[in-house]
Amino acid sequence: MSAKPLSSAEQSKIMIFVLAMLPTIFFIVGIIPALFLIFGTFMMKKNNDFSHIETAVRNYKCYVFLALGVAALFAMYYATTLGAKDRYDRDGAEFIISLAFAGIAIIYILLVNKLFLSPLASHTDWVANNGIFTNKPKKITLQGGFEDIDIIKGERLKSFSVADELIKWAKLKEDGHISEQEFNDARKKLLQRG
Template sequence: MINADEKITNTPLSSTEQSKLLIFVLLLLPSLFFIVGIIPAIFLIFGLVMMKKNGDFSHIETAARIYKGYLYLAVMGSGLFALYFATTLSLSDRWHRQFEEFILSTALAGIALLYIIFLNILFLSPLRCHAQWVEANGIFSGKTKTPTDTNEVDIIKGERLRTFSVADELIKWAKLKEDGHITEQEFNDARKKLLQR
């Protein structure tokens, strides 16, 4: 999860951190040309979409864990192939071809390990440091999103207010407060809005 030295802040990502994310995406693009790279990218995209939808950073953490697990499987598979080719290298007359396959398997395992390192340094580290900001405002946002006030009292619109006097409306709101249908704060908000018109 989050290291002790990584402090969660509710500030926007700096341009350097946003550049790291862009570099990670650019490094991820070549792997998308192979079918193998599409699957972990889909997990990351799904994690980002779910985080944006629910405002919960744990979706990114889960997507990154799945991404790493997928790459660890690739490392183990490539490593097993490399081990197989290394042990049968001297037993075969085709040692040159098996040596090439050994090198290719080792390179694939190394590339998968590099992608795990890239994920940690270029993707997760900047996002974890700003988890609260990312949850609330998004990754590339520089300004705080203004939350929609769901408690705002909806009073009669301007056109309809002309047919009623402000005093009549205040009496209606006072009655609602007395009967316990609205709170004192809602009454005060409605009164303030009515008197400002």
């Protein structure tokens, strides 16, 4: 559970995986697994919880395994039933195509593990809190989601009076969005600047 950003090599692996997924999106079968991963990434970013990525990859694998199973069943059906009747009249293209689909599904299962999940899993804390393609941490925020007392800048204070700002901070404290200590720090800074 590393809190360090992904290296450029790890970010490149993820980009290669995304580029490898693009051709499958043109087929209906490839849109659904891509949506699983996109939704998992969105939810992880929204909730700062890496388990959304793990769930998305699990759903991706289940869907691809299902596609693999269907392709394998079709190949077996063709080889045993259809192929037995017309073995000498057909060239076996359907059988080869179904085996190719099964092979592609296996490759995508390996790719999602090696190029997507592995780089992210070694940086779960960083990815959950800061994102995949960033090397700078987010600003530390206070309990109520407000940036560290930096929101009280001289330029922004010109349009508001100190009293107005104190009323806003008191309301935040009263509603439970900030702690007593955070309110006192903000009040101290406001009174020093006022």
